[in-house]
Amino acid sequence: MNWLVTWIFVLIVAWYFTAGILRPEKMYQFPFLAAVMTLGFIIPQLPSLASDPFLPSGAYVKTMLMAILCLVMLRFGWSQTARPFTFLNQTFSQRRLLIAAAFLSIVGAYFYFLLSRLPGEISIGVQMTGTPVVYLFFARLMTYGLAIALLCFTRRPTLTGALIIGFDLIFYFDRIIVTGKRAEALELVMMILLAVWFHRRWIVPRSVMIAGILIGSFFMTSMSDYRQITRANSGPVWDYVLEIDVVGNFEETLKEGGLEMRNAVQRIDEIDRRLEFDYGKFHWNKLVFTFVPAQLVGTSFKDALRLNTPKPERNYQPLTGTTETGFVDAFSSFWYFGAVKFFLLSYLVCRIWKSAMAGGATAQLVYMMSIVPAMHAISHQTDWVVQVWIHMALFLVPILAFARFRGMALPSIVGGYRAPAPQLSWR
Incomplete structure (x- = not known):
């Protein structure tokens, strides 16, 4: 049996x-x-x-x-x-989105820096409590800044967007390498792939995807050893x-x-x-x-x-x-x-996906932030994605309200073809 x-x-x-x-x-x-x-x-x-x-x-x-x-x-x-969720379709100014991304990145990077200064025995491979939890709570803002910058850059490449992405990646790679965080590594890969998909309709080749999955599965069993090394030596x-x-x-x-x-x-x-x-x-x-x-x-x-x-x-x-x-x-x-x-989890994530595919900028951002926690419902707990949604509601709603464009909706360019307005508009 x-x-x-x-x-x-x-x-x-x-x-x-x-x-x-x-x-x-x-x-x-x-x-x-x-x-x-x-x-x-x-x-x-x-x-x-x-x-x-x-x-x-x-x-x-x-x-x-x-x-x-x-x-x-x-x-x-x-x-x-x-x-699709209709409330996830708004019109945004790309300039304001980049300002918001820069603000979120700076605030989040500051707390990532504070987190990185803590001894490894209280911040790596353990159940964090107290100060490390506070640092990690606000460090999450940098992830939002990176996701917004990636969406803006893949739609319309700019020097400002590239600088924000480069700044965030410095801290992101430090977090991944020092703590051996599989979730952060996977999240970074998915954010990049999804941003390119939503705006350029480019998808990673099958052979590369299969190879990445097999290699990741192979090395995953050694992450506990890696974390023991990084925890002992910070x-x-x-x-x-x-x-x-x-x-x-x-x-x-x-x-x-x-x-x-x-x-x-x-x-x-x-x-x-x-x-x-x-x-x-x-x-x-x-x-x-x-x-x-x-x-x-x-x-x-x-x-x-x-x-x-x-x-x-x-x-x-x-x-x-x-x-x-x-x-x-x-x-x-x-x-x-x-x-x-x-x-229920799959149903809600599916509706977010439908909204993102319809061109909703908010939906694209939410899906990018939701998919990895949703995947961890398999390996860890089903509550991760709910916590992410609440955290996003607390911090991203006022930020996106600042970036929202209230003028006439303009059609957007998505993947080389003109998408219908006003589902996603940038200015």
Whole structure:
């Protein structure tokens, strides 16, 4: 039974992946990118778990059934008939957008700089709290500035746009190299590819995409070793980095299994036995953790805002830095019915995609910021993208209000053809 559900899961992932490869425009859509995340992060961990005789009886099957259901619901949520969000279509001045991008980049870069000065043991590969969380919260503004600059530059290249992009990339590469952040690296690649796609309709060749996915999947199993080096030395020491046994780590993952899916198997089996669910309280608690500053309101007040949720058994002690996958938080909320989280997530991201393809500048920006957190619903948690949307609402709404152009709408040039106004207008 273990191998049966494993092969069903693999075939579903292969279906989503193949659909994207055969129709390249689908390579930037959520089902394909979710399949990429699953292929690189989840599937290499399965062979050893499927044949592990020491796992609780039936635990692996329960986990894979939930994973299969989540992927199926994700595909149902991505509808070709979904309508765009009309509120994501505004008219902007490119000059004002570049001013906004420069402002966001400078503010965000300042906090990135402060974050980079912290010791590695409190900022790399750990659950950050206190000051590092505050720095990271505001450092996110630089990402918005970079995304806006990329959209402006790909539509109409200017020296100002190029300077903003170059400035942001200095800090972005520092963040990626020093901390070994896979999410930031993937986000940077996706921002560039999507900006070019939205305005030039250029898509990365299939061979390059496949090669990148395979190489990324291969090196992903060595990121924990890389982070141990950077955490101990507050940055990479290349003599140590070059000694990482990349091949051996990948083979070990195939042979021994990864910790993330092992965590998922243990948690889903435990939740199914106890039948104690949080009914979505998990998401409220995560929002309190992220957006309520204990430094201002006090720890006791912040704790009082949290809702009581079932606690894992005492013998469950996951290694710091590992995750449980989004399948677990979906299961812990509503049992197998929790897969509806993936349906809702896919449905909302699909409507944002439709709005972006219709030419909405706001929608393009939102999709660029949403797609990587949405992908991490597979590998980490389903709440990441919700946090991103709230953060964007807090900081980007006033910025975009400043950049909005209220004059006559002008038709825009998108990918070499003239798109209908007023869906996206720049001046």
